[in-house]
Amino acid sequence: xxxxxxxxxxxxxLAASFPLRAEETFSESVTAKAQPLLKALSMLGTPYKFxxxxxxxxxxxxxxxxxVYKESADISLPRSAKDMSHEGYAVTKAELEPGDLVFFNTRxxxxxxxxxxxxxxxxxxxxxxxxxxxxxxxIDQKYWATxxxxxxxxxxxxxxx
Numbered sequence: 001x002x003x004x005x006x007x008x009x010x011x012x013x014l015a016a017s018f019p020l021r022a023e024e025t026f027s028e029s030v031t032a033k034a035q036p037l038l039k040a041l042s043m044l045g046t047p048y049k050f051x052x053x054x055x056x057x058x059x060x061x062x063x064x065x066x067x068v069y070k071e072s073a074d075i076s077l078p079r080s081a082k083d084m085s086h087e088g089y090a091v092t093k094a095e096l097e098p099g100d101l102v103f104f105n106t107r108x109x110x111x112x113x114x115x116x117x118x119x120x121x122x123x124x125x126x127x128x129x130x131x132x133x134x135x136x137x138x139i140d141q142k143y144w145a146t147x148x149x150x151x152x153x154x155x156x157x158x159x160x161x
């Protein structure tokens with residue numbers, strides 16, 4: 001029981017050692033990380049078009065992701081899902097955070113489909129089947145779960161400075 005007061009004192013000292021702007025910096029960082037997902041969700045219903053890279057005319061999966069990251073975070077990603085799969089750094093399914101890129105093996109090719117993880121097991125992507133538009137799907141849905149091929153984080157990590 002003596003350890004609890006010591007831990008509380010240590011925690012208070014640690015909190016006091018952070019600069020006053022730490023909360024603002026953290027808040028700004030969280031807001032910056034949220035922008036790609038907010039942009040992706042704002043594009044729900046945008047038509048799918050194979051090879052498309054213009055939201056007014058239609059987007060394919062990589063065109064959608066490339067557009068979202070350029071417009072919302074000023075991050076230039078490669079044009080293809082395969083090339084995007086080399087950007088940032090790998091994260092496991094258990095480490096997924098909103099904004100991470102998720103990759104799937106469709107068309108019998110590795111990393112032939114990409115989407116943006118939205119949290120709670122969902123991702124936003126330009127779907128060439130059924131809906132033929134930007135939509136939200138579950139990563140654990142049988143079709144996607146059996147084709148999941150990994151994830152990459154391209155946004156900077158949250159940090160308190």
